[in-house]
Structures are given as C-alpha cells and as structure tokens.
Amino acid sequence: MGCSTRPNPSVDGQAPASLREERAHKLTDSLVLGHHGFLADLGEASTPLWLRGEYEGGVELEGATWARPSSSTFALLVPWHEQAVTLPPHDAGAAVSSRVFVQARLHGLRDGRAAVYLNGKLAGSWAFSRGETRVVVAQGGAAELSQGLNELVVHAALGKHKESAFLIDWVHVASGDADPHYAAPTRREALGSATLNGDSKPIVALRGASFARWVGAIAPGTRLKGALALSSAGSAKVVIRRLRDSEPPKVLVEQVLDAPSAKEWQPIDVEVEGVGGATEIASIEVSVPQAASGVRVEVGDLRLVEPRDGVVATQRRGTARVVLVVLGSWPTATTQTPTGPIDLPNWSSLTQRGALFSRHRASSTREGSSLASVLSGLHPSEHGVSAPGLILPKDVQTVADLARQASVPTVAFSANPTAGPAFGFSRGWDTMKNFSPVREATVQTFEGATEWVRAHKDERFFLMVHARGGHPPWDISERDLKDLPPANYSGGLDPRRAGETLSKARSIPKHFTDADRTRAWAAYAYALRREDDSLGQFVRELAKVDDLRDTTLIVTGDVGIVPHASVPLAPVDGLDETALSIPLVVIAPGVPNGVVMSASSSVDVAATLVASLGLELPKHFHGEDLFLRATQEQTSERPVVAFDRGTYSIRWADFVVSGREFSDARFCFTRVDPHCASDVRGSYPIALEALLGQLVLLRGMKVRVAQESVFLDPVTLDQLTAWGLGVKRKK
Numbered sequence: 001m002g003c004s005t006r007p008n009p010s011v012d013g014q015a016p017a018s019l020r021e022e023r024a025h026k027l028t029d030s031l032v033l034g035h036h037g038f039l040a041d042l043g044e045a046s047t048p049l050w051l052r053g054e055y056e057g058g059v060e061l062e063g064a065t066w067a068r069p070s071s072s073t074f075a076l077l078v079p080w081h082e083q084a085v086t087l088p089p090h091d092a093g094a095a096v097s098s099r100v101f102v103q104a105r106l107h108g109l110r111d112g113r114a115a116v117y118l119n120g121k122l123a124g125s126w127a128f129s130r131g132e133t134r135v136v137v138a139q140g141g142a143a144e145l146s147q148g149l150n151e152l153v154v155h156a157a158l159g160k161h162k163e164s165a166f167l168i169d170w171v172h173v174a175s176g177d178a179d180p181h182y183a184a185p186t187r188r189e190a191l192g193s194a195t196l197n198g199d200s201k202p203i204v205a206l207r208g209a210s211f212a213r214w215v216g217a218i219a220p221g222t223r224l225k226g227a228l229a230l231s232s233a234g235s236a237k238v239v240i241r242r243l244r245d246s247e248p249p250k251v252l253v254e255q256v257l258d259a260p261s262a263k264e265w266q267p268i269d270v271e272v273e274g275v276g277g278a279t280e281i282a283s284i285e286v287s288v289p290q291a292a293s294g295v296r297v298e299v300g301d302l303r304l305v306e307p308r309d310g311v312v313a314t315q316r317r318g319t320a321r322v323v324l325v326v327l328g329s330w331p332t333a334t335t336q337t338p339t340g341p342i343d344l345p346n347w348s349s350l351t352q353r354g355a356l357f358s359r360h361r362a363s364s365t366r367e368g369s370s371l372a373s374v375l376s377g378l379h380p381s382e383h384g385v386s387a388p389g390l391i392l393p394k395d396v397q398t399v400a401d402l403a404r405q406a407s408v409p410t411v412a413f414s415a416n417p418t419a420g421p422a423f424g425f426s427r428g429w430d431t432m433k434n435f436s437p438v439r440e441a442t443v444q445t446f447e448g449a450t451e452w453v454r455a456h457k458d459e460r461f462f463l464m465v466h467a468r469g470g471h472p473p474w475d476i477s478e479r480d481l482k483d484l485p486p487a488n489y490s491g492g493l494d495p496r497r498a499g500e501t502l503s504k505a506r507s508i509p510k511h512f513t514d515a516d517r518t519r520a521w522a523a524y525a526y527a528l529r530r531e532d533d534s535l536g537q538f539v540r541e542l543a544k545v546d547d548l549r550d551t552t553l554i555v556t557g558d559v560g561i562v563p564h565a566s567v568p569l570a571p572v573d574g575l576d577e578t579a580l581s582i583p584l585v586v587i588a589p590g591v592p593n594g595v596v597m598s599a600s601s602s603v604d605v606a607a608t609l610v611a612s613l614g615l616e617l618p619k620h621f622h623g624e625d626l627f628l629r630a631t632q633e634q635t636s637e638r639p640v641v642a643f644d645r646g647t648y649s650i651r652w653a654d655f656v657v658s659g660r661e662f663s664d665a666r667f668c669f670t671r672v673d674p675h676c677a678s679d680v681r682g683s684y685p686i687a688l689e690a691l692l693g694q695l696v697l698l699r700g701m702k703v704r705v706a707q708e709s710v711f712l713d714p715v716t717l718d719q720l721t722a723w724g725l726g727v728k729r730k731k
Helices: 345-353 367-376 399-405 443-455 478-483 495-505 514-546 602-612 626-631 685-698 714-723
Strands: 023-026 032-035 038-041 050-052 055-061 064-069 073-080 100-108 112-118 121-128 133-139 148-155 166-175 191-196 199-206 210-218 223-230 236-243 250-257 266-271 280-291 297-306 321-327 355-357 410-414 431-434 461-467 551-557 584-587 594-596 640-644 647-652 655-659 666-669
Touching: 032 038, 038 073, 073 685, 100 112, 100 121, 112 166, 148 166, 148 685, 199 210, 199 280, 210 297, 210 685, 223 236, 223 250, 236 297, 250 266, 280 297, 280 685, 321 367, 321 514, 321 602, 345 514, 345 584, 355 626, 367 399, 367 602, 399 410, 399 461, 399 602, 410 443, 443 461, 443 514, 461 514, 495 514, 495 714, 514 551, 551 602, 584 626, 594 626, 602 626, 647 685, 655 685, 666 685
Parallel strands: 321 461, 321 551, 355 594, 410 431, 410 461
Antiparallel strands: 023 297, 032 210, 038 166, 050 073, 055 064, 064 166, 073 148, 100 133, 100 166, 112 121, 112 148, 121 133, 191 199, 199 297, 210 280, 223 266, 223 297, 236 250, 236 280, 355 584, 551 584, 640 647, 647 655, 655 666
C-alpha cells in the first residue's frame, strides 16, 4: 500500500490541459461482443457483465482460456437490444422468441448436469463428463429473452469435496435453432492490432453476423472517430448506430467495404450528439450484418471525442495550508426540512466565495466509512470500514500519512466518536484532539481549531476539523429550550440525550409523536445556527493569515439527512439516496466561484487534498482532483458509487441502481423520482446496462487489508450511546 510522494507536475504550476486538447474515450476497453446473438467469453478477465458467483479466470487448457466456477451457482447478465444482426426492432421488456437456447463450451471436471435459467425460467440443462470438452446446448424450456438486460443463472452442485463441476470457455445466448458446429469468436481473437501502409491501430475484428457494443455517457457535441478496413479481399457491410433509451436508433455509418478496404484504412468521423442538451447514457453498436466467407471487418482505434473548447486555462498549484472541514448531518442547498429553509449566513458566504459542487455524494451513509474514503481515496469495499464496529486498518494509507511523509505538520479536531481514535482515525496526525459528545460542547471543536490556527499561522500545515454539525446530542440552554417549538412541549426529547432517544424511536415509531418531530427539527435548526457561527469564526481566523491566497479550504459533509424519515436524524440503514447527498465547497487559488454541476464523491476529496498539498496522487486513489472539474466549462458525466455492508449504490447522470445482486437491484430515474421510490428497469435498459457494467468493475475492488473490530472501552461505549448508535454494555 506504500507509494511515493514525488512532486506532481499537475500541481506545480503547469496547466492541466491545452485549450485545444481532445478528450477521447477509447471504446475497445469495455466492449460487449456478439455473434449470431449474445456471446460472453468467460475465460477472459476483461469480459464485462460477470454478476455473481466465485470463480477463477484465465485457466489455460487446450490452447484456450477458461473460467473455473468455485460455487454451485453463478450468473451473468445478457444484454439484448434491437441487435441489427439478429433481430428486428422490439419494445423494451417485450419477449423475443419462445425458441431460446443457451450454448456453452465446457470441459468436465467430473460427471454431472447443470440447470440453466433465464430470468428465473428454466432454459434447459447442460450435461458434462469428466475430462471431456464439448459444446453443450440448453433448450426446450419455458425461458424467454426480453429486450434489455436478462439474468442467466447456472446451477451445478459441487462435488463431495467441494470441487468445481466444470471449466467454461464461452456462453452463447440466442433465439432460433442452435448450430451444433458453432465456433465462437473469442475476445482474444476479436481484440488486437492491425497495420495497413505502415499505420498500426488497435482493432476489433468482426465476422459476418457479429456486433460489438459500448455503453456509457455521451456529452453534447461528441463525435465518433476511427477507421474501417477488411482483413482480406472481399466485401462486407458495416452499420454503426447510436442506441438510446426511449428513442429510435440513430444510424451513424452504413457502408459497404470492398477490395480497396483491405489495403488502406477508411476513416470515420461522424457526429454522435448535436451541440446543446445534456449528457446522456447511450450505446454505440458496430454490427456486420453481411461479410464474405473468411473476411473480417477491422474496426480501428474507435473512440468518442468530446468538444475541445471546455477547458479553462487556469494553472493548478499546491498551497502552503490545506484545511478540510467535515460537517456532520449538514443540509445541502436542495435539502428542505419540514420546518423550511434554515438561515446559515456563514455557510452561504462560503458557497458564494468558492466552487459549490451541487451533486456531491458520500461514499456511505455511515460517518466513519464516508470519512475513511475522504482520507484514503478508496471505496468502503476496499478500505474495510464497511460495517459497524470496524476500524480503519493500519495498512490503509491516508492523506495524513502522505502529508507527514512530506514533512507537512498535520493536526485534527474531531467531535465524531465513530471517526475518532478508537476507530483508528488518529493515525497519521501529529496531533488529534477528540471532543466527547458526552462531556464537551459542540462549539469546542471549532474553538480548538481556531486557537491552533492562530498559534501556527506562519507555518505550513494540513488541518482537519470533523465537527458535530447538526448531529445530536444538541447543546441548548434551558432559556433557549423554552423558546423552541412546539409551544408547551411536554414530550421526552431531551437535547443532551436526543441521539439515544431518536435511535430507540426507530424501533417503536408509534411512541414518537408529531410534537416530538417538531421539537427534533427545531433543535436541529438551533444546532446548525450555532455551528454556523463557529464555522464563520474559524474561517475568519483562517482568512487573517493571507485572505486564503495560499490556502486550500474544503468544506463538506460526512452523511446527509433524510427529511422525509418517520424518525428524523436517526442513524440511516442502507444507502438512501437523500442521505448520500452532502454539501461540498472548494476554495483555492485559481478555483472560480460558482456552482459545479458535475458529479463528485468522497474519493474525489481525497485526490483534491493530495493535489493541494503538492504531492503525487497514489495509484490506488480512485478520485479525481476537483480543481479540474471546477475549472472546466464542460465535463464528462461519470459514475459515483457508495457501499454499505454488502450493498451498493451507483449513480450515473440521472440514474441510480442499488442492491446486492441484479435480481434484487432497484433502478430509478432521479430526474422524476428523487427518492428512488419506483423501479424503471424495463423503461431504461441501456442505462441499466451501463450502471451494472460499472458494478462488475467495482465488485473486483475487494478489501485489501485485514479488517479489525473496535475495542469498546467504557469511554467509547458512552460516546457511541450518546451518539445514538444504541450500544449496550455487556454485564
């Protein structure tokens, strides 16, 4: 997990990109290939759309690469979208044909039979014998293919000693009659390079009745560039289309290649999306409906090129002081509490002075997990703080570790017990002061940080403040408590025990009255206003040093709030989309003020901190320096992810997919359903494929280090109980 901290050219005064530089996305890296239907080459590790089931890839046998399933059940996704080489157009969700078959090449490791299901219906079975390699076909069942994504499940019981049943080379899914002599074009065969007249290009080689499809976000003004050629003299027809949900296909290229195409590249340069509008998820499909025997179409260096004029010529440099402020349970600009908007003048002043990222998203709905991503650049599935009671592993390298290695003084002030010393978050800091929610007032966190800045104003440093924000317990004087609504309140919600009370109310919500809710939201607003005053005093002290001319200030949240929850401000279970929405403001030299609409996440904060310190970004950090997002007039849409205890949530553009597996995943369109109450997978199959394709990549991001449980001493137990986590002491 170690990494160097050499100076990063992108933060040492050089412009990040030329005004005229192309931003291109190569399409050869994540293609779905097909031949007479859908084809998955499972022996290749780069094959997308593996869904679940443990397996070993890249097993070499008989001149081919195979996958070895090590569990009794494995599954993969079968995308099926108006495939030009196999099907006429169909409506999304409509059944394609009753004659569906699932073909595969197997090498038996023992004698047996596997049941094959499509979308929960039996397609047939595969028979295999020990030491024998054969092409098997499952057909004759009640299974049907639907336009969009289909789930293929294969079940074969493990042997007595839990040994695998077979090796599998490829899977072919189609409708009609299976060809017993079918020869699958594998990815190793299809992906390669070709040279014509001394011009070498990476290629995708397609036979007749084959297709290759890429799916992702396409920005307005994007063009498709590349070249076409034939592997040998002959002829072939090529059709390139853009597919998008709820729209008819757009034909980009329809061309017949002949003998001259075997000698030189035929260039492609076509507009995919017109200028204007929004970035949308779409698919680029290259199909070869017809080709002479033995001839293959070589699609060379295919890429999507976004508009060139979206980069502002602003230089990036490191700063002497880097300050991270994390506010607990802080609302975003769009959060509407039941009591209406809350006046926070100091927060509003910050949002006007810096770049406000309006679509920032936490990596988890747990404060410690979210902060771990902010400090490590890793997703919760990797850094290990993915469930209650787990500490930040010693082997996870943090921004504080990098700063100390570069001899930058580090200091942290924390009021959140779930991200304090007991949970491993004190590591990497020269000094960490932890403020207990049991004994100390919330304002002491910012007061301590303000005093420290005053004493070290002439030094270089990296400072973090993790404030309580609006999270209970709340510090409210008896005099102010009498003025809080509702009038004549006689309920049992005591501000100092509010965290514990709200947590218990989730188990018995019927005892939590409307008056209790009104008091909870009023106390929350009171706490926010006090914290806002403390934040303002801290920022004013920080600005006294140099008016932030050589300071990077990042102010964000840890987790969001759920205004529509029956019990407000209680701990959130699962990955609620509202709870994942958190604020983010970046103030730094060269960062213009204004609203940034592009998506960002917790891991991006980590990358921005490293760049602001003038250090090289470690290779294992997943984030992107937000300086570039803030200084670009137009940026690409990209997926942002969150994890919690085995569940995932991926947001890309206006779509969110969440769950554990494809079968229980919820897919929503937040533009019309911000709370993700409805599942729309049948209406947007291409967007669903794009997001689940990202899930396949993310499932490979396993915890890299040994997970360790926290030691709950009496002091930590008291703090967590006051925080509302319902921890009970053992007698």
